[in-house]
Each structure stands twice: as C-alpha cells, then as structure tokens.
Amino acid sequence: MGAPAKRLELTEEEASTLKLWVASGTTQQRMAVRAQVVLAAAEGLTLDEISSRTGLSVNACLKWRKRFAAERFEGLSDKSGRGRPQSISQEERLEIMALACTTPIDGSSRWSMRKLAEVAGHSVSAIHGILNAGDLKPHKVEHWCGKSPDPEFASKQATIIGLYMNPPVNAIVLCVDEKSQIQALDRTQPLLPMRPGKPKRITATYKRNGTTCLLAAFAVHEGTIEGRCVDSTKHTNFLNFLKHLYRSNPGKDLHVIADNLSSHKHKDVLAWIEKRRRLHLHFTPTYSSWLNQIEIWFNIFTRDVLKGGVWKSRQALVSQIMTYIRHYNERAHPFKWTYEGKPLTA
Structure with a gap:
C-alpha cells in the first residue's frame, strides 16, 4: 500500500461541481481526471488507490491534490506564463511515458497524442517529442505468435x-x-x-x-x-x-x-x-x-x-x-x- 493521501475537506458546492465535471461529456478530459483525483482524495483514498482509479501516476495525483488544497479550483487549471515556456522536467517526462503505457479510463483502447496532451497539460507537439524520445508508439499494434497449448x-x-x-x-x-x-x-x-x-x-x-x-x-x-x-x-x-x-x-x-x-x-x-x-x-x-x-x-x-x-x-x-x-x-x-x-x- 502507498502512503495515504491527506483527506481533503470539500464544501457541498465544491463536491457538486467536481462531480458535475466528471459526469459531463463536454468537460475536457484533463479537467475531469483532475476532478477525479480531488474527489478520491476527499474520500481518504491512498495515493496508490487514486492512481489506480484515475490512470495517472502517483506523483501526478499528489501534484493535483496539493494544488487544489492550496488554490481550490484555480489550482486545477494549467498555469500560464510569459515568454518561453518552462521546460518539462525529466520526472514529468517519465510520468507521461508511464501514462502512455496504461489504458485510458474513458473506454478507449489506447491513448492518442491529443488525449495525452489534455491529461498531462502540455501541447501535442511536446507529447509527441517525449514519446518519440522514449520510442513509444501508442498508435501501433503488432501481433506475435503465442504459445500453442497443443501437447503434440x-x-x-x-x-x-x-x-x-x-x-x-x-x-x-x-x-x-x-x-x-x-x-x-x-x-x-x-x-x-x-x-x-x-x-x-x-x-x-x-x-x-x-x-x-x-x-x-x-x-x-x-x-x-x-x-x-x-x-x-x-x-x-x-x-x-x-x-x-x-x-x-x-x-x-x-x-x-x-x-x-x-x-x-x-x-x-x-x-x-x-x-x-x-x-x-x-x-x-x-x-x-x-x-x-x-x-x-x-x-x-x-x-x-x-x-x-x-x-x-x-x-x-x-x-x-x-x-x-x-x-x-x-x-x-x-x-x-x-x-x-x-x-x-x-
């Protein structure tokens, strides 16, 4: 079991809004997933359990829980900056590559670059570069010969x-x-x-x-x-x-x-x-x-x-x-x- 996440205290209005984000088909996926993280933290789930439920890494779950605790709804939005965007750390790159190796929670069989970009909060070109560097191709499927059960x-x-x-x-x-x-x-x-x-x-x-x-x-x-x-x-x-x-x-x-x-x-x-x-x-x-x-x-x-x-x-x-x-x-x-x-x- 992973380290327990601190239980977040939510007002009725906050809980209602977060649940609406998760249920709505028009909510951007990255916001819906982040809302799931907060709701799971409010239930007192561990970070490992939150990660399993949402498909995000433990570090990503910790990040969005902390940002909501400090800034509430504003903390779930992507930060905008001036000038050259901040480079993506090696730790976050590894998180994105690990996420690409999982199955999306929206019923899809594989990740698309757009979906990964929405959840990770980066541009499609940035996600493409990260996956290309890791030689990961979510769009490709190859077949291989499994072991035959024939005793002969x-x-x-x-x-x-x-x-x-x-x-x-x-x-x-x-x-x-x-x-x-x-x-x-x-x-x-x-x-x-x-x-x-x-x-x-x-x-x-x-x-x-x-x-x-x-x-x-x-x-x-x-x-x-x-x-x-x-x-x-x-x-x-x-x-x-x-x-x-x-x-x-x-x-x-x-x-x-x-x-x-x-x-x-x-x-x-x-x-x-x-x-x-x-x-x-x-x-x-x-x-x-x-x-x-x-x-x-x-x-x-x-x-x-x-x-x-x-x-x-x-x-x-x-x-x-x-x-x-x-x-x-x-x-x-x-x-x-x-x-x-x-x-x-x-």
Missing part, C-alpha cells in the same frame, strides 16, 4: 518443418487451406481511376453480388498454386479437392499440410485418406496455422486481388481469381523458409 506441438512442428527443409524422395508437399467468404463487392458509383496526384478512388458504399470460397494448394518446393472456387467450406468440397490433387499427381507420395478446421477432420475425409497409401495428411498444431505456407500466399493474394477490387457478379470475381492464379504460376517460385523450430520468443 513439438512433434507436429518437427514433422512439418522436416517436410519443408528435407522432403522425402518422390514426394510432393502441398499446403492446403480455404479462404472463405470472399465477397464480390460492387460500388454504387463508377470507379475513378488513378491520375497524377490522385489515387484510385472507390465509393465507401457498396452492394454485394455474392460470395465464393477459394480452395488452394501451395506446392512448397515448386511455388505453384492449384485453386478451385466453391460455394462453401463443407467437408465434401474439401474431400473432392483432395481427390483432384491425388489424381493429378499419379505415382507421387502426397504430403498435405492443413489446419484443424472441422471439415479437414471429418470422418468421411479421414476414411478416404486411410485407404490411400500415397496420401499423408499432417495437421498444424493448435493455434499454429502460421506454420502452413499457404497463409503466406493468401496474404499475397489478398493484397494483389481483393484489396480495392470491384466486381459486377460472383462469376466475375471467380474469373479474376483463376486468371490471377494462372499468371501467378508463370512466375512462381518457392518461399525461402528459414524457421527451423527454435523458440520465437524468450
């Missing part, structure tokens, strides 16, 4: 990486998956083509012309794609696609890598595979579909085809997808896979 993670991973790095003789390694619910979106107004100084422009309003699902198989060591557009991800479509791949590669052992989608593990699919000596199905570990190289190709496909696309019909979308795959295969090459199974995080 190590063995499944080793099998898949082994197929990538050292495939069996006379074998084809295929990464298979579906990209579902691809929408054929048309725009309510004609597309405006790119011109100097203007990017291609499409309206934000659209109409749907149906959807399709792309079943795709990426040949790991050739870099080519086999694709088929279907209506859904049901197991019969997946099974028919496997049968097509099996017939298309006679005399070759097929090692198919897939994720844990229920249609991939349907009893009919597993029963058919069990009778095929040349076909081997390998599942990625739980929450580890990133091990499947088809995900890399789907990212390329989304960027090249789907982003900003306009289609008058579902058939137009399907036609463009198949055209893209055909031309992609003309320049295809294997991905350079470098991950060998070592931990991705400490």
Whole structure:
C-alpha cells in the first residue's frame, strides 16, 4: 500500500461541481481526471488507490491534490506564463511515458497524442517529442505468435518443418487451406481511376453480388498454386479437392499440410485418406496455422486481388481469381523458409 493521501475537506458546492465535471461529456478530459483525483482524495483514498482509479501516476495525483488544497479550483487549471515556456522536467517526462503505457479510463483502447496532451497539460507537439524520445508508439499494434497449448506441438512442428527443409524422395508437399467468404463487392458509383496526384478512388458504399470460397494448394518446393472456387467450406468440397490433387499427381507420395478446421477432420475425409497409401495428411498444431505456407500466399493474394477490387457478379470475381492464379504460376517460385523450430520468443 502507498502512503495515504491527506483527506481533503470539500464544501457541498465544491463536491457538486467536481462531480458535475466528471459526469459531463463536454468537460475536457484533463479537467475531469483532475476532478477525479480531488474527489478520491476527499474520500481518504491512498495515493496508490487514486492512481489506480484515475490512470495517472502517483506523483501526478499528489501534484493535483496539493494544488487544489492550496488554490481550490484555480489550482486545477494549467498555469500560464510569459515568454518561453518552462521546460518539462525529466520526472514529468517519465510520468507521461508511464501514462502512455496504461489504458485510458474513458473506454478507449489506447491513448492518442491529443488525449495525452489534455491529461498531462502540455501541447501535442511536446507529447509527441517525449514519446518519440522514449520510442513509444501508442498508435501501433503488432501481433506475435503465442504459445500453442497443443501437447503434440513439438512433434507436429518437427514433422512439418522436416517436410519443408528435407522432403522425402518422390514426394510432393502441398499446403492446403480455404479462404472463405470472399465477397464480390460492387460500388454504387463508377470507379475513378488513378491520375497524377490522385489515387484510385472507390465509393465507401457498396452492394454485394455474392460470395465464393477459394480452395488452394501451395506446392512448397515448386511455388505453384492449384485453386478451385466453391460455394462453401463443407467437408465434401474439401474431400473432392483432395481427390483432384491425388489424381493429378499419379505415382507421387502426397504430403498435405492443413489446419484443424472441422471439415479437414471429418470422418468421411479421414476414411478416404486411410485407404490411400500415397496420401499423408499432417495437421498444424493448435493455434499454429502460421506454420502452413499457404497463409503466406493468401496474404499475397489478398493484397494483389481483393484489396480495392470491384466486381459486377460472383462469376466475375471467380474469373479474376483463376486468371490471377494462372499468371501467378508463370512466375512462381518457392518461399525461402528459414524457421527451423527454435523458440520465437524468450
């Protein structure tokens, strides 16, 4: 527990005004937060408790409690000065950086420069400089691969990486998956083509012309794609696609890598595979579909085809997808896979 804050004595009028500031949606956030500090101090909460409630540092809470005790409402206002503004101390810079690493109390998921500036009582440019010096970027979010709960993670991973790095003789390694619910979106107004100084422009309003699902198989060591557009991800479509791949590669052992989608593990699919000596199905570990190289190709496909696309019909979308795959295969090459199974995080 932190040092207790001295209980502030408030008049009924002061308490009413402070509560109004906190409740009002038009109050500047910095004033609402400072009012919360004073009300919490009036309840006799410790500085740590006030800090937890408001999201400010302990030192900031102490500052606003002291200023209200000495100057009442005037103490909560930002001090104005003449000439060159006073430089921000190192202690206050650290407080601002610590605040930027917390979650705002207004329901937002992250701090904006404006919000930080309002609460800290400094300009947006000053806050930007402080965060830049600390290499803090509240607007950025990165994804990382969490630990898989799959008890067979190590063995499944080793099998898949082994197929990538050292495939069996006379074998084809295929990464298979579906990209579902691809929408054929048309725009309510004609597309405006790119011109100097203007990017291609499409309206934000659209109409749907149906959807399709792309079943795709990426040949790991050739870099080519086999694709088929279907209506859904049901197991019969997946099974028919496997049968097509099996017939298309006679005399070759097929090692198919897939994720844990229920249609991939349907009893009919597993029963058919069990009778095929040349076909081997390998599942990625739980929450580890990133091990499947088809995900890399789907990212390329989304960027090249789907982003900003306009289609008058579902058939137009399907036609463009198949055209893209055909031309992609003309320049295809294997991905350079470098991950060998070592931990991705400490």
